[in-house]
Amino acid sequence: MILQVQGVTKRFGGLQALTKVTFDLPEGQILGLIGPNGAGKTTLFNVIDGVYTPEEGRIIFLGEDVTGKKPYYLAHKGLARTHQIVRPLNELTVRENIMVGACFGHANADLGEAANIADEVMEFVGLSDKAELLAGSLNVAQKKRLEMARAVAARPKLLLLDEVLAGLNPSEIAKMVDTVLAIRDRGITIIMIEHVMSAIMNVSDRILVLDFGKLIAEGTPEEIAQNEKVIQAYLGDPKLAERLMQGD
Amino acid sequence: MKSLRQHTSLWLSLGAIILIGAWPLVTGSALSRETMFTVLRSVALASSLNILLGYTGYVSFGHVVFFGLGGYVGFYLIAAQGWNLWPAMLMGGLAAGLLAYLVGAAILRLRGAYFALATIGINEAVRAFINNFEPFGGPTGMTLNFKLYKVYGGPGAALQLSFYIMIGLTLLVVLLSYWVRVSKFGLGLLAIREDEDAAEIMGVTAPSAKTWAFVLSAIIPGMIGTVFFFKNGTIEPGLAFPLHTSIEMIVMIMLGGQGTVFGPILGAAGYEALRDYLLVSPLFKNLQLAISGILLLLIVLFIPRGLVGWLRQRYAKVRRWLI
Numbered sequence: 392m393i394l395q396v397q398g399v400t401k402r403f404g405g406l407q408a409l410t411k412v413t414f415d416l417p418e419g420q421i422l423g424l425i426g427p428n429g430a431g432k433t434t435l436f437n438v439i440d441g442v443y444t445p446e447e448g449r450i451i452f453l454g455e456d457v458t459g460k461k462p463y464y465l466a467h468k469g470l471a472r473t474h475q476i477v478r479p480l481n482e483l484t485v486r487e488n489i490m491v492g493a494c495f496g497h498a499n500a501d502l503g504e505a506a507n508i509a510d511e512v513m514e515f516v517g518l519s520d521k522a523e524l525l526a527g528s529l530n531v532a533q534k535k536r537l538e539m540a541r542a543v544a545a546r547p548k549l550l551l552l553d554e555v556l557a558g559l560n561p562s563e564i565a566k567m568v569d570t571v572l573a574i575r576d577r578g579i580t581i582i583m584i585e586h587v588m589s590a591i592m593n594v595s596d597r598i599l600v601l602d603f604g605k606l607i608a609e610g611t612p613e614e615i616a617q618n619e620k621v622i623q624a625y626l627g628d629p630k631l632a633e634r635l636m637q638g639d
Numbered sequence: 640m641k642s643l644r645q646h647t648s649l650w651l652s653l654g655a656i657i658l659i660g661a662w663p664l665v666t667g668s669a670l671s672r673e674t675m676f677t678v679l680r681s682v683a684l685a686s687s688l689n690i691l692l693g694y695t696g697y698v699s700f701g702h703v704v705f706f707g708l709g710g711y712v713g714f715y716l717i718a719a720q721g722w723n724l725w726p727a728m729l730m731g732g733l734a735a736g737l738l739a740y741l742v743g744a745a746i747l748r749l750r751g752a753y754f755a756l757a758t759i760g761i762n763e764a765v766r767a768f769i770n771n772f773e774p775f776g777g778p779t780g781m782t783l784n785f786k787l788y789k790v791y792g793g794p795g796a797a798l799q800l801s802f803y804i805m806i807g808l809t810l811l812v813v814l815l816s817y818w819v820r821v822s823k824f825g826l827g828l829l830a831i832r833e834d835e836d837a838a839e840i841m842g843v844t845a846p847s848a849k850t851w852a853f854v855l856s857a858i859i860p861g862m863i864g865t866v867f868f869f870k871n872g873t874i875e876p877g878l879a880f881p882l883h884t885s886i887e888m889i890v891m892i893m894l895g896g897q898g899t900v901f902g903p904i905l906g907a908a909g910y911e912a913l914r915d916y917l918l919v920s921p922l923f924k925n926l927q928l929a930i931s932g933i934l935l936l937l938i939v940l941f942i943p944r945g946l947v948g949w950l951r952q953r954y955a956k957v958r959r960w961l962i
Contacts (some may be wrong), residue, residue: 419664424826440840442836461839461843462836462839462840462842463839463840463843463844463845466839466840466841466842467842467857471841472733472840477837478834478837479834480829480830480838480897481833482829482833483829483830483833483834487826487829489829490826491826491838491843492841493842494823494826494827494924495827495830495838495841495842495843495844496841496842497842501823502821502822504824505823523955523958541841543840545841548951561866
């Protein structure tokens with residue numbers, strides 16, 4: 392197991408953001424994480440990578456209990472992530488942004504190696520022609536690719552992708568999905584949060600469903616698609632409309 | 640070819656300082672030496688602060704505290720303990736670095752305006768402490784026995800030596816500033832400046848990086864303090880910790896371009912030239928600080944990146960060689 396999440400609970404004041412979330416992630420898989428808005432998906436990422444410390448429960452990454460460790464500690468150990476709302480280092484160039492990932496992440500490269508890694512990763516995600524542009528001047532799709540490139544440049548063992556497909560048009564989505572699969576083929580384990588159902592159903596080996604901070608379902612994409620609780624969480628009670636129609 | 644172009648900023652910066660430093664030696668005038676001493680002091684102080692303000696994005700409003708403390712420690716060692724200038728200067732720098740290390744651990748977790756306010760507090764606290772610290776002469780400060788200058792070949796030679804040391808220290812600051820800017824350590828600082836939380840997630844160990852940036856930005860101001868007051872012959876709290884000098888340092892950096900190697904040099908030299916003009920002009924001589932304030936306002940409003948930053952933003956070609 393590359394990652395074990397054991398009984399994680401996170402509260403913000405009175406709000407119960409995560410309740411006793413437990414799951415294991417074997418190496419080499421793509422794990423899809425879905426759920427309605429506000430279900431706690433991004434909070435779960437923030438707990439895994441050390442931005443938040445959970446009130447209860449433990450995070451075990453590569454066999455080590457990393458609960459409460461700082462984000463940079465986890466990054467050095469082999470974790471990388473992208474953000475739902477992109478966070479480019481605006482005044483640095485695209486190349487420099489990616490070099491930050493390579494220098495300070497698990498790759499721990501020096502500047503020369505980092506430049507080589509950056510060139511390779513830019514080629515990989517299709518940003519080579521933007522290398523010398525300031526990151527702030529990219530459009531949203533390019534910024535999402537940049538987030539991905541920075542994370543991949545760190546040579547992580549586990550990659551957390553937070554809605555990398557949101558806001559992209561269909562052809563951009565297709566390109567991005569190919570990139571995600573190519574990253575998996577490099578042997579990097581992935582957890583991805585996604586709202587684009589067709590994409591997540593296609594790429595995930597397994598899917599977790601969060602609703603109001605609780606894990607309500609877990610299984611293969613086929614199992615999830617037919618799970619009644621999941622349909623209810625997304626669409627409401629399927630029988631409700633029927634009952635209303637009958638004037639019940 | 641690429642590496643030559645990469646180093647252009649370094650050669651430009653070192654060249655500018657050597658020009659400033661050589662001018663009085665060419666003219667042989669003591670007056671121009673005094674003027675250039677002030678210019679070099681400003682260049683060195685601004686370039687030091689730039690490591691923290693420009694690269695790391697933390698605005699220290701009380702940075703003169705390191706100049707003052709280094710000045711006091713070095714001066715005390717020379718005047719009261721009979722130390723030679725060189726080791727005293729090193730101790731001045733170390734004292735400033737140590738203060739930065741200790742203070743940094745406490746206040747670098749603050750961000751934005753809170754950090755800036757805390758640095759002003761530190762400056763005032765150190766000034767108040769020294770005001771009441773008898774070994775350093777309390778509010779009246781200390782004076783140097785002029786006989787001490789004999790070791791260096793008399794007062795005239797001591798002044799000349801101070802000037803040479805100032806050139807050396809300024810060159811050292813610029814080398815340090817350049818090294819930080821193009822190093823892996825510096826890349827981490829730039830990442831912190833742009834988005835500290837994102838930088839930590841990418842693996843930048845922000846607390847220690849920030850602390851070392853603070854220490855590096857403090858050491859040379861401490862050494863300059865020792866040389867400045869050695870040359871001055873007297874030290875007192877009002878001279879050592881003037882808050883407006885901190886603000887002038889910020890104006891210089893902002894004028895030239897924060898976060899660049901050449902910017903603070905250009906900004907400091909430009910600001911000193913302007914101040915020279917204002918001080919002798921009958922119309923403006925009493926308004927000199929007000930003019931600095933207006934200047935800062937105009938820069939922040941219209942060219943927030945400073946001259947060098949503006950050039951870099953405007954011309955992609957310039958971006959390749961001017962940092």
